[in-house]
Amino acid sequence: MQMIFQDLDAALNPKMCIRAILKEAIRVHHNVDGAEVDRKISELLEQVNLKESKLTNYPHELSGGEKRRVGIARALAPGARFLVADEPTSALDVSIQAQVINLLKDLQKNLGLSYLFISHDLRIVELVSHKVVVMYMGKIVEMGLANRIAEAPRHPYTHILWSSLVEKESKEASGTSSGSKSAGWGICDFERPYRGCRFAPQCPVYRRRGRPEICINHSTEPQLQDMGEAHKVACHFPL
Ligand code: SF4
Structure with a gap:
């Protein structure tokens, strides 16, 4: 089980680049070596549609939508099957909200995930929820x-x-x-x-x-x- 936090400016360490953030999440939960960590990071980037070039960036250098994708990738890194998503579309433009929702729905389908999705936005609740x-x-x-x-x-x-x-x-x-x-x-x-x-x-x-x-x-x-x-x-x- 992992959490997708609402406020990613608080949840992502500003002094760590994206590669280090993902690497830490993988190494804490899996006993894997360098090459395996790199392979896992590439897989995560592909799953959340984030460019490899973003790995050397720091959180403040990313857009709101990109930070959201990093938050999702970090939640997936340990191999979580159940994600608590706290207002995952808040403070995003409507078009980026749609991208994040589509990404979460695709991940749910492809990886068989379950979400506890917390939202005040009823349009999104109606769109993503089964219960x-x-x-x-x-x-x-x-x-x-x-x-x-x-x-x-x-x-x-x-x-x-x-x-x-x-x-x-x-x-x-x-x-x-x-x-x-x-x-x-x-x-x-x-x-x-x-x-x-x-x-x-x-x-x-x-x-x-x-x-x-x-x-x-x-x-x-x-x-x-x-x-x-x-x-x-x-x-x-x-x-
Ligand atoms: S019990 Fe039902 S009808 Fe009575 S105040 Fe509460 S919501 Fe309204």
């Missing part, structure tokens, strides 16, 4: 197969998340996008957690149902319940 887990204020509120969650979310929070994505996409398509209408509603105070369901202060279902006590009672905080077909939701009034 989705939605968290709100540190708690899982819904989990299930990606297409089911996208098409028929049962938790009000997930529903709002995906509706705002659809709204954003249709505005972009019609050229009327002017930022997210829902930008302010999700802000919560982590220092002062609410009683019962954490989503209650923001929940339209809670308001529509006349603020039922069960939603804000400590002893009845909603737990994940099985909705069938591997779909689980933590809500007293699932949609």
Whole structure:
């Protein structure tokens, strides 16, 4: 298991060239000699589509997309089968994001990898995920197969998340996008957690149902319940 870190300026040693970074990752995990290390580095470069000439560069000399590829190569170096990818497309241009996503999908297919993919970008979540887990204020509120969650979310929070994505996409398509209408509603105070369901202060279902006590009672905080077909939701009034 290995990790693809979000902030590669912090995760890659600025005083090591790319060859040294990859070499270290290989040598720490495999007892191999110089020629074998070079062969392994060439293989990694090919897997992540990075030019051999970049090996003598230092991290600050690479573009955001290239640094991302180095981060992926370093995660692959020990022979990991399971990668935790923390916002692997953050701070990248849309075209570079697409390249990174395609690379991750190709690697998954060719090497049989599994990912735990952490993202705030629902478009990318929808694109790469087989199963989705939605968290709100540190708690899982819904989990299930990606297409089911996208098409028929049962938790009000997930529903709002995906509706705002659809709204954003249709505005972009019609050229009327002017930022997210829902930008302010999700802000919560982590220092002062609410009683019962954490989503209650923001929940339209809670308001529509006349603020039922069960939603804000400590002893009845909603737990994940099985909705069938591997779909689980933590809500007293699932949609
Ligand atoms: S438990 Fe109540 S407040 Fe929480 S999401 Fe469900 S309806 Fe809304």
